[in-house]
Amino acid sequence: MSNLHCGIDFGTSNSSAALARDGNARVLDLDPLNVNPTSLPSLLYIQDDGQQIIGRAAADSFIKRNVDREVIVKQVDLGVAIDGYVGGEGDNSYGVVQRKDGADLTEAVFARALIEVNSPGRLFQSLKTSLRLKAFTGTEVFGREYQIEELTSIILSKIKARVDAEAGEPVDTAVFGRPVRFSTNESEDKTAERRLETAAKLAGFKDIVFFYEPVAACVEYAVKSDHKQRLMVVDIGGGTFDVCIMEFGGAQGAAARLAESKILGVSGLPVAGDAIDREMTRVKVFPCFGSESRYGPSMLPVPQFLYNTILDWQNLYKLNTEENINWLIAMQMSSDQPELIRALRSLVQRNYGYPLSREVEAAKRRLSSVTETTIDLEFEAIHLHEPIGRGEFAHIIEDMLEDMLDTMKEAEIAAGLKPHQIDGILTTGGTSLIPAVRQMLVQRYSEDRLHHRDTFTSVAAGLAIVSSFMSEIA
Ligand SMILES: Nc1ncnc2c1ncn2[C@@H]1O[C@H](COP(=O)(O)OP(=O)(O)OP(=O)(O)O)[C@@H](O)[C@H]1O
Ligand SMILES: [Mg+2]
Numbered sequence: 001m002s003n004l005h006c007g008i009d010f011g012t013s014n015s016s017a018a019l020a021r022d023g024n025a026r027v028l029d030l031d032p033l034n035v036n037p038t039s040l041p042s043l044l045y046i047q048d049d050g051q052q053i054i055g056r057a058a059a060d061s062f063i064k065r066n067v068d069r070e071v072i073v074k075q076v077d078l079g080v081a082i083d084g085y086v087g088g089e090g091d092n093s094y095g096v097v098q099r100k101d102g103a104d105l106t107e108a109v110f111a112r113a114l115i116e117v118n119s120p121g122r123l124f125q126s127l128k129t130s131l132r133l134k135a136f137t138g139t140e141v142f143g144r145e146y147q148i149e150e151l152t153s154i155i156l157s158k159i160k161a162r163v164d165a166e167a168g169e170p171v172d173t174a175v176f177g178r179p180v181r182f183s184t185n186e187s188e189d190k191t192a193e194r195r196l197e198t199a200a201k202l203a204g205f206k207d208i209v210f211f212y213e214p215v216a217a218c219v220e221y222a223v224k225s226d227h228k229q230r231l232m233v234v235d236i237g238g239g240t241f242d243v244c245i246m247e248f249g250g251a252q253g254a255a256a257r258l259a260e261s262k263i264l265g266v267s268g269l270p271v272a273g274d275a276i277d278r279e280m281t282r283v284k285v286f287p288c289f290g291s292e293s294r295y296g297p298s299m300l301p302v303p304q305f306l307y308n309t310i311l312d313w314q315n316l317y318k319l320n321t322e323e324n325i326n327w328l329i330a331m332q333m334s335s336d337q338p339e340l341i342r343a344l345r346s347l348v349q350r351n352y353g354y355p356l357s358r359e360v361e362a363a364k365r366r367l368s369s370v371t372e373t374t375i376d377l378e379f380e381a382i383h384l385h386e387p388i389g390r391g392e393f394a395h396i397i398e399d400m401l402e403d404m405l406d407t408m409k410e411a412e413i414a415a416g417l418k419p420h421q422i423d424g425i426l427t428t429g430g431t432s433l434i435p436a437v438r439q440m441l442v443q444r445y446s447e448d449r450l451h452h453r454d455t456f457t458s459v460a461a462g463l464a465i466v467s468s469f470m471s472e473i474a
Helices: 056-066 148-167 186-202 213-222 254-260 273-289 305-311 313-319 322-333 338-349 353-366 390-396 398-415 435-445 458-473
Strands: 005-009 014-021 024-027 044-047 052-054 073-086 105-116 121-124 138-141 144-147 173-178 207-212 229-236 241-248 262-269 372-379 382-389 424-428 450-452
Touching: 005 148, 005 213, 005 458, 014 148, 014 458, 024 458, 044 056, 044 148, 052 056, 052 148, 056 121, 056 353, 138 148, 144 148, 148 186, 173 186, 173 213, 173 458, 186 207, 207 213, 207 458, 213 229, 213 241, 213 254, 213 424, 213 458, 229 398, 229 435, 241 398, 254 458, 262 398, 273 305, 273 338, 273 353, 273 382, 273 390, 273 398, 305 313, 305 353, 313 338, 313 353, 322 338, 338 382, 353 372, 353 382, 382 390, 390 398, 390 435, 398 435, 424 435, 435 450
Parallel strands: 005 173, 173 207, 229 424, 424 450
Antiparallel strands: 005 014, 014 024, 044 052, 044 121, 073 105, 138 144, 229 241, 241 262, 372 382
């Protein structure tokens, strides 16, 4: 290969790629349709005719073809007996029967599945999160079985094609980023890395090296510094919160500085932007679809599984059976908030879960630049106009901020350092733009030590630089 070196950041929400020559990295344009073309939304849409679309176009295709159309679902008998766990809490999944006596027992039942008869395509998002889930090995899409590695490789192979075109030759070697912890469970963590490696190989890469994403995010900054310093990198993306404390600098030349750099302590949490979106939906959106309403002569609460399905919008269509819709209509007629149950029915019948999730995420992003916003969705019977301010938002994510703080303290303990002994805090990743997150960092480390790296591309650029020094630091 020429003296071009490749770094790939396969992110939960966004992916990027960079090529480096002589230690200088250039981040590639991967998605011309995205507001920021260097950032490719990690989305995959597979159409019923087998066509595979990635990035912003995948989201657009899903909205154009799958949203706001009649959904016809059919129950099919899978014809196998499976064990269903019967817990104290109601479970709406098929293959599980609730014991009438409420005892925690396992019963064998016949598995059935709901399938959509006329689906024009399937959208996959946050595939990186699924890499760690051993129970999720793959899924059937229009009669063809796709392994999780294969789904991931579809996105990676399109990135590789772009890298090859830019390099003017096939690029076989790449440094891939990985979070400090795909999962807090070690075996899940290994599974995720192994699957990502297989996906990269399926995409055509031959030599793959993994490197911590937060370390990569500070490489570009750190190799330029000629004095020794201790840096903490905080990378908060869509799926993972990563912290890494390093000692850098001092040696002559960038390669030597990288070779002599030391990781003093790392920690991580598989919780970030996606989890924040879910919490915001629970608190602000569920009540707008009647989660606190009551119905019937006994004024019963509405079953909460209906709302959890809103979070799992990919499976929202499964609620769209004639039986459920009739039940929602009956519930609406006897509800103390009929217009909200009507809105819930629209959401289910028109398959509007994805546009709703996008609006919640967009409102969250708006709150990073304005102090007040409204979660707005006007469609059919849905009249969602829910105001939210920064203070309330900070309160909603309070527990997650606590967990993040604990994770930073864990890294400090691993490094054997007190907060004042860290010379600089480098932040990156979309979720680091949230003012409450920044405030937490300022409180612990003071404003003058915070340095923000490029939000979406610092990891890929750093990985490419690491790749270019690989032969010297190996
Ligand atoms: N201005 C903003 N304010 C708050 N959150 C934001 C903002 N911009 C993006 N985000 C959030 O940042 C996340 C995406 O960040 P990023 O692209 O760094 O993640 P990623 O690299 O794909 O994920 P990971 O590193 O966890 O695998 C999303 O949850 C998105 O909603
Ligand atoms: Mg990231």
